[in-house]
Amino acid sequence: MAEPFAGRTADEIAAIRQNALDAYAAYQAKKLSLNMARGKPCPEQLDLTMPLLNAFPQDASPISESGDDCRNYGVGDGITEAKKLFADILGAKPDEMFIGGNSSLELMFACLQIAFVKGIAGCTPWHKLDKVKFLCPVPGYDRHFALTEYFGVEMITIPTDENGPDMALVKKYAESDEAVKGIWCVPVYANPSGIVYSDETVRAFAALKPAAKDFRIFWDNAYCIHHLTDHPKKALTINEACAETGNTRIFYQFVSTSKVTFPGAGVAAFNTAKENLAELSAALGIQTIGFDKMNMLRHVRYFGDAEHMRQYMDKHRAILAPKFEIVLKTLSEKLTPLGLGKWTNPQGGYFVSFDAPKGTAKRVVQLCKEAGVTLTGAGATYPYKKDPDDSNIRIAPTYPKPEELQLAMEIFCLAVIIAATE
C-alpha cells in the first residue's frame, strides 16, 4: 500500500477532507438505497436463465440415462448425466461425483456434520474431542467461517498472497497438529480476493501429509467457470495434483450452478475419492430422501454438456465485466492519486478485495451505510468477523445496476478519504 497522502501538506489534506465531506453530504441528501453486501447475481443475469424453466416440460421423459425415474425416490447420489456434466466442469471422474440439492454450502455443512457427529476415516467424531481446529486463509468467505464456528471449531487464520495461502504455514499446522482437521479454500477467483491459486500452491496442497487422518481440504470451486476475461488462466486442478501425489482422499471439492443458473434453484455437487464418497453417501442416505433429480435433469437438458455451460458463462461475463471495470476505474481515479487503499484486480469471480488504511474499515462501512450504501460488514472476511487490522472490505459489484454501482463506488471512495483523515 502506498503511503497515504504522501508528499501532501496538512493544509492540502484538510482541503481534500473538506471536499470529500461536502460531496458526501450531497450524496447523503439524495437518500440512496444501494446494496453491495452480497455476491448476488443481478436480475439481468437471472433473466438469461429463464429458458431453463422450459427445458423440462411435461411431455419430456423423466427417465435418466441409467433408466431411473427421476420423479420417484431413489438414486441418492445423483443421476448419471449430472455426474458426467459436473465431473467435466471440475476435471474429475464421474464416479467420484455426488450430486446434491440447491446449495453447495449445505453439502459443505454435511461434510463437517458427518465428521462431527459420526467421525470419518475411522477417526473419533469431533464432538468427542476436546479441541478441533481448522485453517482459514484470509481474507476469506464469511459463510465458510460460520460453518466451522457452528461446530465450535477453533479457526486459525492463514495469510494469503497472489499465489494463494501461505503453504509453509499450512504445512506446519496440518502436519504437526492432529487437532487440525481441515482448511477452507476457494482456489479459483477466491472470495473475496479473486486470486487464482498458483500451480505451486495446488501442488503443495496435494503434497500435504497431515497429522490427522481425517484432515480434509474443503476445495470450494464456486467460481471455476466464472471468468471475467476471454483468455482465462488455466489453473492446475486439485484432481490432477492429487493424482500425481497419490494423496487422493485429502480433498472434498464443491461446485454449484448457483451463479450459473439460479441461486437457490441451481444444482450443487461435490467430488471426492470413492472411499470418501462411500462414507459420506451412507450418512447422507440416512438424513434425506435424496436430492431433487428433476432439477438435475432440467439442468442437464438445458446445458447438454460442460462445453455449453462454459460458453454460457460468456453471457454472464458480458454483464459483469463492465461492472468490475466501474469499480476498478473509480478506485483508481479517486484513490490512487491520494495513495489510499489497495485492491485486487480479479480476472473472475464475484468480488474485489479492498484494503483500507489500517483501522478504518469499520468506519468506511459505517459511512457508506449512512449514505445509503450497504456493504459486506467490515471484518466479515475474517474468522469470528475479527479483522486484526480493521482494513479489509469485500466489494460485491454484481447486483447493482451500472449507474447505481458508479454512485455507490463514488460514495465508497469518499468514505475511504473521510475515514482516513479522521
Place this chain on the structure above:
Amino acid sequence: MAEPFAGRTADEIAAIRQNALDAYAAYQAKKLSLNMARGKPCPEQLDLTMPLLNAFPQDASPISESGDDCRNYGVGDGITEAKKLFADILGAKPDEMFIGGNSSLELMFACLQIAFVKGIAGCTPWHKLDKVKFLCPVPGYDRHFALTEYFGVEMITIPTDENGPDMALVKKYAESDEAVKGIWCVPVYANPSGIVYSDETVRAFAALKPAAKDFRIFWDNAYCIHHLTDHPKKALTINEACAETGNTRIFYQFVSTSKVTFPGAGVAAFNTAKENLAELSAALGIQTIGFDKMNMLRHVRYFGDAEHMRQYMDKHRAILAPKFEIVLKTLSEKLTPLGLGKWTNPQGGYFVSFDAPKGTAKRVVQLCKEAGVTLTGAGATYPYKKDPDDSNIRIAPTYPKPEELQLAMEIFCLAVIIAATE
C-alpha cells in the same frame, strides 16, 4: 389374533402346508421380480403430476407475493404463498411455517441435529449429555428410527393400539426422565399401521409436561391428506389441541408433497411455535443458502390453494384404493380361514401393517424374497430393526401394478402359511 389353524388336525395342517409348498414352487418357477419394499408412488400417480412441470414456464413472473425474486438468494424461511398453502393443509398459522427443500426427513434431521450440536430452548446440546432418549411408538417408520440412531439416541419402544401410542407410558417416560427428549409420531394414517390418533390421544400429547425443556413431539403429518375413502375421519390437529393447553412449543409438525407431486422433487415444510421457528431458522440460515423457492412457486401456482390440493388427492385415491382392496381381500380370503395373521384396514396412507404368527416374520420375508417378492425387511418397523416378536411386516401396496400386486399377495400368503407350519 385368532388361534392359528384352530380346530384342524395335524393331517389337515400337513395337507395345507403341502398345498402351499406346491403353489409356492410354481410361483418360484415363474422367476418373478416384484417390489413392495418401500412406500413409493407408482408411475401412474407420477404421471398425474406432469403438468406441474409447465406450471412455471419461462415467461411467468418469478416474483413472490412478498415481492421477492424467487430466482435469487434470500427468503430463508420460504415464500409467503407457500407458507399459506401448507398452513392451510395443516390447520396451522402461516407465520408458524417454515418451507424447506424436497425432503421433510431432511427437516426432521435438521431439528435433531440442531438440538444435538447447538442445543435448543436454552438446554445443553445433546452431544454433551451422557444419555439422550427418544420414545418410539411401534410399529413405526424405519427412517425415523434411523435418524435417532444416527445421533446415538437410545430408543424406547411404546406400544400402539388403534387410538395411537400408549399415552400413559408416554406420559410416564416424558414427565419423569429429563433424558427423554422427544417422540416420533405419524398421527394420521400412521406408518405402517394406517391408524389415526384419536382426539383423546392428541389431547394427551398436548397436555404433556415433559421433564426436559427441550422435549419435542416430532409430529410427522406425511399422510394428512392421503385418504383412501371419500369420507375421511376428521382428526383433531395438534395445533388445536396445543392451543387449548397453551403447550405451544412442544411440537414440530412436518409435511411434504412427496406423495402429492413427486418424491424427491416436491416441497417439504414444518410448523412450530414462533420461538422455536426463530431458533431453528437461525441455525438453518448458517447451514444452507436457503431452499428452492422456484419449486415452491411452481407448486403454489400449480395448486392455487389447499382446497385444490385436497381435491387433487382424489386422483391418487382412485389409483391406490383398488390396490389396498387387493391386499385386504387376498389376506382375508387366504389367511382368515386358517386363523393366520392379523392386519390393519387403513383408511389412508401408504401401508398395511401385518402381524404374522410370532417368530415367523423374518422367515416370511425370506420366503417372499426367494420367490421374487421384495418386502420391507422384517423388524424394520422397530428401533434397531429388532421386533421382539419377529411378527410385524409392513406391506406397501402402492408401487406394483394391480396384477403384480395380486401375484405378490398370493405369494405373501403362501409364505405366511409355510412359515407358520415349519
